[in-house]
Amino acid sequence: MLVALTTTTIGIIGLVVIVGGWIVYGLFNVAAGRKEVGSEIELAPNRKPYYDDETLEGPRLERVQLWGVLLLAVTVIVLPLYWMFEPSRQAGAQEGWDNRFASWGSQLFAPTAEGGFNCAGCHGGMQAVGGEAPFTVTDPVTQEVQAVNWKAPALNTVFYRFDDSEVRFILNYGRPFSPMSPWGLVGGGPMNTQQIDNLIAYLHSIQIPRENCAEGEDPLGCSSGNLPATMQAEIQTAAEKAVTDGKADTVGEALFNLDLASGAYSCARCHTLGWSYGQPTVSGQGAFGWNLTGGSVNNHFANQSELTQFVKNGSEYGKLYGRNGQGSGRMPGFGNLLTNEQIDAILEYVRSL
Numbered sequence: 563m564l565v566a567l568t569t570t571t572i573g574i575i576g577l578v579v580i581v582g583g584w585i586v587y588g589l590f591n592v593a594a595g596r597k598e599v600g601s602e603i604e605l606a607p608n609r610k611p612y613y614d615d616e617t618l619e620g621p622r623l624e625r626v627q628l629w630g631v632l633l634l635a636v637t638v639i640v641l642p643l644y645w646m647f648e649p650s651r652q653a654g655a656q657e658g659w660d661n662r663f664a665s666w667g668s669q670l671f672a673p674t675a676e677g678g679f680n681c682a683g684c685h686g687g688m689q690a691v692g693g694e695a696p697f698t699v700t701d702p703v704t705q706e707v708q709a710v711n712w713k714a715p716a717l718n719t720v721f722y723r724f725d726d727s728e729v730r731f732i733l734n735y736g737r738p739f740s741p742m743s744p745w746g747l748v749g750g751g752p753m754n755t756q757q758i759d760n761l762i763a764y765l766h767s768i769q770i771p772r773e774n775c776a777e778g779e780d781p782l783g784c785s786s787g788n789l790p791a792t793m794q795a796e797i798q799t800a801a802e803k804a805v806t807d808g809k810a811d812t813v814g815e816a817l818f819n820l821d822l823a824s825g826a827y828s829c830a831r832c833h834t835l836g837w838s839y840g841q842p843t844v845s846g847q848g849a850f851g852w853n854l855t856g857g858s859v860n861n862h863f864a865n866q867s868e869l870t871q872f873v874k875n876g877s878e879y880g881k882l883y884g885r886n887g888q889g890s891g892r893m894p895g896f897g898n899l900l901t902n903e904q905i906d907a908i909l910e911y912v913r914s915l
């Protein structure tokens with residue numbers, strides 16, 4: 563970044579010198595031109611005698627050769643320097659664009675009052691810590707329409723669960739049957755590809771920095787790092803409290819239904835119909851995510867470790883999983899959000915459904 567800035571400064575100074583040189587040259591040329599009028603006979607260059615052979619093959623030749631050596635030396639020094647600084651210049655340029663995209667994305671993300679598309683209004687402010695959205699649901703039997711508040715998950719951990727292309731899919735097509743509408747033109751929304759890219763850049767910029775990233779990796783973007791241990795501990799405490807409060811029988815069940823403000827860590831929001839608006843039906847019986855009850859999970863996964871891997875990594879578009887399963891990329895990965903013990907506890911509950 564710094565190097566990019568220095569090179570920019572040097573470039574600007576170079577430009578100023580060159581433009582200044584042109585102006586000075588122009589001025590001198592005009593002045594010389596005036597003098598010339600009517601005196602071409604003496605001043606015309608081709609009427610003046612040139613150097614004699616002595617000078618031409620002596621000092622004059624040496625001077626030209628010296629210039630040649632000097633220019634060669636400059637090339638030899640400047641080319642490697644250019645080669646040395648180029649990678650950081652490119653990195654700086656890339657970072658510059660990322661920051662610009664993120665700041666344009668933040669304008670799209672902003673509340674309606676600030677001219678944005680109000681992602682912030684539903685998802686819990688500019689830091690997207692999780693919120694609620696007013697919505698209406700229609701009872702398919704009685705046709706009764708009911709106003710509800712639908713939990714909108716925190717997005718400051720969205721790249722812990724999904725990769726860029728999965729988030730792009732969600733933004734383009736929305737979450738069907740939920741307040742999250744399609745935003746991309748391909749899904750019938752108002753935003754072009756560039757705007758969706760900008761939103762993705764903005765979401766990257768507000769991620770909670772990860773712990774345990776590999777050496778030298780960016781804590782905002784690394785793929786191996788996990789949620790800070792303090793936050794994982796808060797999740798554990800909330801789950802244990804739900805058990806002591808009698809809201810769940812086991813920590814696994816509590817985690818499956820975890821009702822933190824962020825809304826981001828529970829399975830029930832996708833796998834239990836009605837959970838998102840406070841009217842959960844049969845636990846795990848399927849909504850946006852599949853039905854996990856009646857032994858179907860045991861049918862779809864030959865063994866325990868296959869199931870654990872699936873829940874840790876989430877599904878990937880087109881990729882096979884378990885027995886006869888083919889992922890759509892819509893099942894998030896929980897390996898970087900929850901601890902191994904927490905995932906084991908959840909799966910014990912899931913298998914009991």
Ligand code: HEC
Pocket residue numbers: 670671679680681682683684685695712713714715717720723729732733737740741742743745761826831838850894
């Ligand atoms: C009217 C409220 C509302 C608005 C506006 C809104 N969202 Fe959402 N969004 C939701 C809800 C509710 C969900 C969760 C739906 C569900 O239960 O599956 C959601 C889900 C998401 C998800 C998936 C997260 C996950 O873990 O499942 C992403 C990403 C997202 N929204 C991004 C955005 C962005 C970016 C914008 C702005 C362009 C936006 N949302 C605008 C309500 C909203």
Ligand code: HEC
Pocket residue numbers: 818827828829830831832833850851852853854858859862873877878887888889890891892893894896908909912
């Ligand atoms: C954002 C919504 C969402 C959340 C949250 C979610 N899932 Fe899923 N899940 C899905 C979808 C969608 C599928 C279907 C597979 C696909 O589309 O790739 C699925 C599939 C599954 C399957 C495979 C079912 C089968 O029989 O093939 C299991 C097991 C599962 N989820 C467990 C969980 C657990 C455990 C959690 C919580 C730790 C969880 N899910 C959280 C959306 C979700």
